Amino acid sequence: MTAGSPAASSTGRLAARLAWRLSDPAVGVWLAALGVTLLGWIVVNARGGDFLTQPNVTIILQNCVALGLIALGQTMVILTGSLDLSVAYLVSLGTLVAAETMDGREGNIAWAVLVVLLLAGAVGLANGLIVTGLRVNAFIATLGTALILRGWIEDTYTGPAGSVPGTFRRLGYDRIGPLPVSVFLLAAVAVALWLICRRTRLGHHMYATGGDEHAARLSGVRTHRTVILAHVLCSLCVGAAALFLAARFGTGSPWAGTEARYDLESIAAVVLGGTLLAGGRGGVVGTLGGVVVLAVLDSVFNQLSVDPFFKNVLRGVVIIAAVAVWTRRRRRGAPRRTA
Amino acid sequence: MLTMRDMTKSFLGNRVLHNVTLDLVPGEVHAVVGENGAGKSTLMKLLSGEHTPDGGRIELDGEVRTFAHPAQAQAAGIGVIHQELALLPDRTVAENVLLGREPTRFGLVDRAAMERRTAELLDDLGAVGIGPGTPVRDLSVARQQMVEVAKALAADVRILVMDEPTAALAEHEVAALCDLVRRLSARGLGILYISHRLREVFALARRITVLKDGRAVTTVATDDTTMDAVVRAMVGRELTSYYPPRAARARVGDPVLTVEDAGNERLARISLSLRPGEILGVGGLQGSGRSSLARALFGAAPFTTGTMTVAGRPLRPRRPRQAIGAGIALVSEDRKGEGLALRQSVRDNALLVTRAVPGRQRPPGDGALAELLARVRLAGAGHGAGREVRFLSGGNQQKVVIAKWLAARPMVLLFDEPTRGVDVGAKAAIHTLVRELAGEGLAVLLISSELPELIGMSDRLLVMAEGHLAGELPAGASEEDIMRLATTDRTALARKGGERR
Numbered sequence: 096m097t098a099g100s101p102a103a104s105s106t107g108r109l110a111a112r113l114a115w116r117l118s119d120p121a122v123g124v125w126l127a128a129l130g131v132t133l134l135g136w137i138v139v140n141a142r143g144g145d146f147l148t149q150p151n152v153t154i155i156l157q158n159c160v161a162l163g164l165i166a167l168g169q170t171m172v173i174l175t176g177s178l179d180l181s182v183a184y185l186v187s188l189g190t191l192v193a194a195e196t197m198d199g200r201e202g203n204i205a206w207a208v209l210v211v212l213l214l215a216g217a218v219g220l221a222n223g224l225i226v227t228g229l230r231v232n233a234f235i236a237t238l239g240t241a242l243i244l245r246g247w248i249e250d251t252y253t254g255p256a257g258s259v260p261g262t263f264r265r266l267g268y269d270r271i272g273p274l275p276v277s278v279f280l281l282a283a284v285a286v287a288l289w290l291i292c293r294r295t296r297l298g299h300h301m302y303a304t305g306g307d308e309h310a311a312r313l314s315g316v317r318t319h320r321t322v323i324l325a326h327v328l329c330s331l332c333v334g335a336a337a338l339f340l341a342a343r344f345g346t347g348s349p350w351a352g353t354e355a356r357y358d359l360e361s362i363a364a365v366v367l368g369g370t371l372l373a374g375g376r377g378g379v380v381g382t383l384g385g386v387v388v389l390a391v392l393d394s395v396f397n398q399l400s401v402d403p404f405f406k407n408v409l410r411g412v413v414i415i416a417a418v419a420v421w422t423r424r425r426r427r428g429a430p431r432r433t434a
Numbered sequence: 435m436l437t438m439r440d441m442t443k444s445f446l447g448n449r450v451l452h453n454v455t456l457d458l459v460p461g462e463v464h465a466v467v468g469e470n471g472a473g474k475s476t477l478m479k480l481l482s483g484e485h486t487p488d489g490g491r492i493e494l495d496g497e498v499r500t501f502a503h504p505a506q507a508q509a510a511g512i513g514v515i516h517q518e519l520a521l522l523p524d525r526t527v528a529e530n531v532l533l534g535r536e537p538t539r540f541g542l543v544d545r546a547a548m549e550r551r552t553a554e555l556l557d558d559l560g561a562v563g564i565g566p567g568t569p570v571r572d573l574s575v576a577r578q579q580m581v582e583v584a585k586a587l588a589a590d591v592r593i594l595v596m597d598e599p600t601a602a603l604a605e606h607e608v609a610a611l612c613d614l615v616r617r618l619s620a621r622g623l624g625i626l627y628i629s630h631r632l633r634e635v636f637a638l639a640r641r642i643t644v645l646k647d648g649r650a651v652t653t654v655a656t657d658d659t660t661m662d663a664v665v666r667a668m669v670g671r672e673l674t675s676y677y678p679p680r681a682a683r684a685r686v687g688d689p690v691l692t693v694e695d696a697g698n699e700r701l702a703r704i705s706l707s708l709r710p711g712e713i714l715g716v717g718g719l720q721g722s723g724r725s726s727l728a729r730a731l732f733g734a735a736p737f738t739t740g741t742m743t744v745a746g747r748p749l750r751p752r753r754p755r756q757a758i759g760a761g762i763a764l765v766s767e768d769r770k771g772e773g774l775a776l777r778q779s780v781r782d783n784a785l786l787v788t789r790a791v792p793g794r795q796r797p798p799g800d801g802a803l804a805e806l807l808a809r810v811r812l813a814g815a816g817h818g819a820g821r822e823v824r825f826l827s828g829g830n831q832q833k834v835v836i837a838k839w840l841a842a843r844p845m846v847l848l849f850d851e852p853t854r855g856v857d858v859g860a861k862a863a864i865h866t867l868v869r870e871l872a873g874e875g876l877a878v879l880l881i882s883s884e885l886p887e888l889i890g891m892s893d894r895l896l897v898m899a900e901g902h903l904a905g906e907l908p909a910g911a912s913e914e915d916i917m918r919l920a921t922t923d924r925t926a927l928a929r930k931g932g933e934r935r
Contacts (some may be wrong), residue, residue, distance in 0.1 A: 294542040303522055303533050310520035313484065314585070315505035315534035376524050 118424045120369015120377065124384030127417065131388055135395035144398050149273045155394045157267075157343075160277040161186075161336045163386040165357050166364035167281075167288050168332030170382045173365050174292070175325035176305035176374030177226055177233040182333045182361055184244035185218055186352030189337020191248070194257025194347030201260045212334045218244070219330025223323030241358070248349050255346040267342035277339050284332060289379040291328070301325055305374025363414050364389055369421045388413070435460050435495055435624055436593055442489035443476055450476050453490065454650045456643055458593065458624040463615060465627045465635040465656075468645035468668055469827075469857030474628050475517070477645070478595050481626075482514040483507035505534065513586030517598040517855070519578055521585075523571035528552040530570055531585045555584040559614060575720055576607040583614065594618065595626045598855065600634060604720040604883050605917070612638055631884075632661050644668055668858055677890030678869040680909060686711040686893070690877045691731070691762070691846050696740025696750075700726040701901045704740065708846055708877040713868065715892025716881045717916045723901040724881045725767060728848045731879070732764040733757040745845060758791045763839035765832070767850040767881070773835040774823050780807070781819035783834050787842045795842045803841075810837045811863050829860020836867065847871060850881045865891060885913045 117123060132147075139146035165182050172179045189211050196207035218240060225236040269276045292298040300321045303311035312318045340351045352358075362372075367385030370377025392413065396406045436458040443451040451473045458464050466474050479485045481492065483501030491498050494510055501507040504514075521530050528548045529536075537547040552566040561580040570578060579599065586594055596615070600608045608631075615638055619625050629635050635642060636656060643653040644667040651667050689707035696704045701723050708714055718724050729735040731742075733751030742750040744760045751757035754764075766772040774783055781803060788797040798806060803819060810833040823834055832852060839847065849868065853861045868891065872878045882888045888895065895907040897919035904919040 290542070294545075296536050296538065296543060299529060299533065299536055299543060302525060302529075306522040306524055307520070310522060311533065313482070313504050313514070313516060313520045315503075315508045315589075317503070317505065375522065 115424075118420065120421050120424075121381040121384070123420070124368050124381050124388060124417070128384050128387040128391060131391045131395070135391060135398075139395065139398050142399065146395070146398065151394060151398075152273045153270055153275055155390050156273075156278050157275045158390045158393060159386050160275070160281045161340055161343075161355070162357065162360060162364060162389065163281045163383060164284060164332045164336035164339065166361040166368075166382050166386050167284055167379060168329035168336075169361040169365050170368075170370055170377065170379060171288065171291075171301065171325045171328045171332075172233070172322075173362070173370055173372060174305045174374055174377060175301045175322050176308060177223075177322055177325060178237060178362070178372075179222060179326065179329050180234065180237040180358050181218065181222060181241035181244060182329070183352035183356065183358040184241050184248060185215060185330060185333045186337045186340065186357055187349050188244055188248055189215060189334050190341040190344065190351040191252055191256055191347030191349065193338055193341040194255075194259050194345075197257065197259050197263060197341075199258040199260050201262050204260065204263050208338060211338055212331060215330040215334030215337070216327055219327035220323065222330065223326035226326065227319040227322050252347075252349045255344075255348050257347045259341050259345050264342050264345055266339060267344075277342075280335065280339065284335060285379055285383055288328070288332075292378055297321065297324055302375055305371075306376070360389070363410075367414055367417050369417075385417075437493040438477070438481065438490065439493065440490035441477060441480055441487050441492075443480060443485065443487050449648060451480075451487075451648045454645065454648070455490075456626075456650065456653070458626060460592070460622045460624050461619050462641065463619050463625045463627050463639045465629065465639035465642045466645060467629065467632065467635055467642060467664060469829075469859055472645040472668075472857070473648040474645055475597060476648075478514065478597055478626070478628065481507065481512060481595060483512075508534070508589045508591070511590065511592040512595065513589055513591030513593070514595040515579075515582045515586050515597065515599055519575075519582050521570045521578055521581060524569060526567050526569055527556075527564055527573070527581050528566035530581055531555060531566075531588050533585070535589060551588070552584065555588055556580065559584055559587070560617075576603055576610070579603065579607075579611065587618075591623070593624045593626070595628070597628045599627075600629065600631060605885055605913075606921075607720065608634065632664060635664075636661060665858060677887075678866050680893055687875070690745055692743045693731070693737075694741045696730070696737040696742060697901075698726075698730055698736065698738045700735070701730060701737070704730075704737075704903060706896060706903070708879060710845070710875045710877045711872055712893040713872050713878040713880050713891055715888045715895040716879060716898060717885070717888050717895060718898035718904070718920045720883065722898040722920065724898050725850055726901070727898065728764055728766075728850045728879065728881060731757070731846075731848055732762055734764070755791060758787060758842065758844075761843070761845035762848065763787075763842065763844035763846065764848045765835050765839065765850060765852055767854060769828070769831055769835060769855075773838075774831060776824040777822055779820045780812070780823055780826070780834055783823050784819070784837045784841055787838050791842065798841055806837050806841055807833075810834075810840065810867060812837065827857065827860070829856040829864070832856055832860070832864060833867075836864075840871075844876065846877045846879070848879045848881075851883065852880070853882070853884070853887065885916060888916070889913065 117126065136146040165186065169179060169182065192214055193207050193211045196210050197203045222237055222240055225231050226233045266277055292301065300311065300316045303314065303316055304318045304321045308318050341347060344351065364385035365382050366372055367388060368377065368381030368383070370381060392410060438454065438456045440453040440455055441451055442453055454473065454477055466477065468474050476485065480487045483504045483506050486500070486502060493499070499510055501510070531552045532548050536543045537551065538544060549566040556564050559580060561577070561584070564573065564577055564580060570581060573581065600611055603611060612634060615625060615627065627635065627639060639656050641653060641655055642659065642664060644651045644664060646668060687710040689709050691708040693704055693706050704727065716724050716727065726735060730737045733754050733756050736752045737750055741748060744762065749760055751760065751762070770776060775786065784803060784806060785797045788795050807819065812830055812833045823831055826834065852868065853864055856864065868878060868880065880891055889911060893909050895911055895916065897904045897907065897916055899920055907915055
C-alpha cells in the first residue's frame with residue numbers, strides 16, 4: 096500500500112478528528128443552532144425584516160424556557176431508558192393548580208409553588224412506580240397517566256381558572272437587558288441537572304440503567320430506584336415549566352401543555368440534541384441546543400409568516416436529518432488515533 | 435468460607451436445581467462443570483443474588499445469608515464475572531469498573547479518584563495499556579474481560595465467580611487469563627470457575643464439581659480424577675472419539691467457490707477455494723479477520739475488490755440475500771443475535787430462510803420439517819416444533835440454526851464458531867453433523883478459536899493474521915504450526931505480498 100506523505104496524512108487525520116468532534120451531538124446541535132440563527136438573520140434581513148432585535152431575541156429566549164424545562168426533564172427519563180408522555184397534561188394541570196392556589200394573592204405564592212411541585216413530584220413518583228413496580232412499558236404507562244390527568248382536567252375545568260398575582264407574573268415578563276429572568280430559572284435547572292448527570296452517583300446510574308439495565312443491576316445498581324428518581328426529576332422540571340407558564344398567562348389554562356404539544360415536542364428536542372431514545376447516551380447540553388434550534392426555527396418561520404403546514408414539514412425534516420447524522424456517527428465509530 | 439447447601443430452584447414449574455450442595459475454601463479454585471442446562475449458571479445466579487432460591491441456604495463464614503439483589507451479594511464480598519460481559523460500551527473503563535460504588539467527595543462523584551482507583555486496579559492485574567478514560571467500546575474482548583475482572587475486584591470481593599470467562603477468548607488470551615486466576619487464588623480469593631473447557635479446568639482447579647440435570651453428581655479433587663472420568667460424569671456415557679473421521683481424498687470434488695485476490699476494509703489479498711466434500715478450517719487470533727472473511731463470503735460485509743465465483747459463475751455477493759440465492763449459508767458466531775429469532779418457535783426459525791428467499795427452496799411441510807429436525811439431531815424434537823427457541827439449550831439452538839440453512843439446501847456452509855457456548859454432548863453431535871454434511875457433498879468452511887476442534891475437524895487449514903491469509907496447512911497440523919502463522923506480524927505479510935506481485 097502506498098500511503099501519502101506523512102504531513103498530508105497527519106493533516107488528514109486531524110481533519111478527521113475535527114470532523115468527529117464537530118459531529119458530537121452536543122457540539123453539532125449548537126453549531127446547528129448557530130447556523131439556523133445566521134440563516135434566519137440573512138433571510139429575514141433580505142426580506143427587509145430585522146431578526147436580531149432585542150424584542151425578538153427576548154421572545155426567542157422566552158419561548159425556550161417552557162420547552163427547555165420540559166425537555167430537560169424528558170432528557171432525564173430518556174437517558175434512563177424510560178419515557179414520559181404525560182408531561183403535556185401535567186403542565187396544564189400545573190398551571191391550573193398554581194393559579195387557583197395563588198388566587199391573586201401574593202401571600203399564597205410560596206404555598207402554590209410548593210403545591211405544584213408536590214403534585215408534579217407525586218405524578219413522577221406514580222409514573223416511576225408503574226414503570227418499575229408493575230413493569231408496564233414506559234410508553235404505555237405514561238400514556239395512561241396522561242389520560243388520567245386529562246380526565247381530571249376535563250372533568251374539573253371548562254376553561255381558564257384562577258389568577259396569578261402581579262409579583263409572580265414578573266417571572267414571566269421581567270427582563271435584564273435582553274435576557275428574560277425566566278432564562279435564569281432555565282439555566283439554574285440546566286446546571287443542576289448537568290451536575291446530577293455528570294457528578295453524582297444518581298447520574299452515573301441513570302446512564303448505566305439506560306445503557307443496559309441488566310448489566311447495571313448485576314453491577315449492584317438499584318435500577319428501579321434510579322428509574323423512579325429520573326421520573327420524579329422529570330416531573331419536577333415539568334412543574335417548574337407549569338409555574339413559568341402560569342406566570343406568563345396570568346391564569347391557569349387547561350390547554351397550556353397540549354396546545355404546544357409539549358409531550359412530542361420535548362422528545363423531539365431531546366433526540367435533536369443527540370440523546371439516544373433507547374437511553375444511556377446524550378445529555379443536558381445537547382437537549383438545550385435542540386431547544387434553541389426549535390425556538391429559533393419557530394421565530395424565523397413566524398417572521399417570514401411561513402404557511403404553518405410548510406413550517407411543520409421543515410421542522411420534521413430538520414429533526415429527521417439531525418438524528419440521521421447522529422446515527423451515522425455512531426455506526427462509524429471514532430477515527431483511530433494511529434493509522 | 436462459603437457453603438451452598440441443598441440449593442433448589444424451579445422456573446415455571448420446571449425444577450432446574452435439585453438440592454445442590456457446594457463449598458468453597460479461601461485460596462481455592464473450585465471448578466463447576468456440566469453440560470448446558472445442567473444448572474451451573476442458575477446455581478451462580480442464586481449466589482449472586484440475581485435469583486432467589488426456592489430452597490436451601492447460603493452460608494458465608496458459617497452465617498446464613500439471603501441475597502435479594504446483586505448489590506447485597508456484592509456487599510457480602512461475592513463478585514461475579516458473567517459469561518456475557520456486563521459492561522456498558524458507551525461508558526469509560528473507570529465508569530464501568532466503579533459502577534455502583536463511585537467514590538464521592540462532598541456528595542459529588544470524584545472523577546479523579548475514580549480514574550486513579552481504576553488505574554491501580556488494572557495495574558494490580560497486570561493489565562497494561564488500558565486507559566481508565568477510554569470508552570469500553572474501543573477495547574478488544576480480551577481487554578474488556580480484564581475490565582470485568584477489575585470491576586469485580588473493585589468491590590473487595592473474597593469470592594469470585596467466573597462464568598465461562600474464556601468463551602470469547604483466543605488461546606493465547608486464555609493462557610493470560612489462567613495466570614491471572616492463579617494469582618488471584620494465591621491472594622486468598624475463593625474462585626468458583628465455570629467452564630466447558632476441561633483443559634483449563636484441569637490446569638486451574640483444585641476441586642471439580644460435576645453438575646448433571648440439576649444435581650451435583652460428584653465433587654472430586656482434580657488430582658484424583660481424569661478428564662475422561664469427568665466427561666463421563668457430565669454426559670453419563672463414554673465419548674470414545676472426540677472427532678469424526680476425515681473425508682476420503684477421492685470424494686473431494688472441484689471447487690464450488692473460489693476467491694481471487696479479494697479484499698475490503700478489513701481483509702486484503704484473500705485467495706481461496708472451497709471444494710465439495712471437504713472441511714476447510716480457518717484459524718487465527720481474535721480480530722484476525724476470520725469472521726470478516728465469513729461475512730464477506732456471505733455478502734454481509736462484502737468484498738469490495740477481487741473476484742469470486744460460485745459454482746463456476748462469477749458472483750461477488752453484495753447482500754446476504756444474493757449469497758443465499760447462490761447457495762451459501764452462514765452459521766454466525768452470534769447465535770442469539772444473528773442466528774435466531776429467539777421469541778419465535780422452532781418451526782418458524784427453521785423455515786425462516788425458505789420463507790424469506792423464494793426460488794431457493796419451498797418451505798418444507800410438517801413431515802419434511804420433522805425429518806429435518808431429526809437430521810440435525812435436535813434433542814427432544816418430539817416435544818414439538820412449536821416451542822419458542824429461547825427455551826432451548828445453546829446446543830439445541832445451534833441445531834435449529836443449522837436446520838434453518840439445510841432447509842434451503844445450500845452448497846456452501848460457513849460455520850463461525852459453531853460450538854461456542856455449547857455443551858460437550860451437543861458439541862460432539864455438531865461435529866458429527868458437520869462431517870456428515872461434508873460427506874454429502876457440501877463445501878464447509880469452519881472457523882474456530884478452539885485449536886483441538888480446528889485440527890480435529892479440518893481437511894485443510896487456513897490461518898489468518900491481521901486481515902491477511904498468513905498461510906495454509908494440511909490436515910494434522912500441530913497447534914504450534916497454527917499459532918506460529920497466527921502471530922505472523924504485518925511486516926512479514928507485507929513482504930510476502932510483495933513477493934507474490
